[in-house]
Amino acid sequence: MVTIREDGVGRKVTAEEAFLLQVTKLGLEGDGAAARAMAQALEEARALPQHQSGTSPSTIVVQMVESGSVTSALEPLRMARKLFHFRKNAQMKLEPWLVQAALERLGNRRLSLAEQETVVLATKTPDKVEWPEWWEVVSPDVV
Secondary structure, eight states: OEEEEETTEEEEEOHHHHHHHHHHHHHHTTOHHHHHHHHHHHHHHHHSHHHHTTOOOSOOOOOOOOTTOOHHHHTTTTSEEEESTTSTTOEEEEOHHHHHHHHHHTTTOOOOHHHHHHHHHHBSOGGGSOOOTTOOOOSTTOO
16 A cells, blocks of 8 residues: 545555556646556556466655656666766766667657757767667767
8 A cells, every 4th residue: 555645635545546546647737658658567567477466566656857857767767877967067868778669669750860869969878779770870970
């Protein structure tokens, strides 16, 4: 059981119910892609053997971030890394596995040269990504 707050009032719900409430909230806020991904994750979790034995997740952590700032969410998930932490020019760079997964989800869609350059610049180690055959930008300098 987890405790959630609605209108300042706390109540205990199962982790699954809290997850579904969060998915619903995201969907209502217009984040359809996140809601679909979370719903798919829930379906996959339900299909796992440990769910059939009656156990379910005991904790779901939802961390709200300011608009435009995803640093505090991406780092704990190991999806990105902050470089130059103590400098004014600190940068967030995406992990290569995340870029690879996003590219695989593109399907037949191809990115423009400008979009490709943006992706390469945002990737921590672009040389570790298996770029699609059609990809033209392999380093930030080459366009």
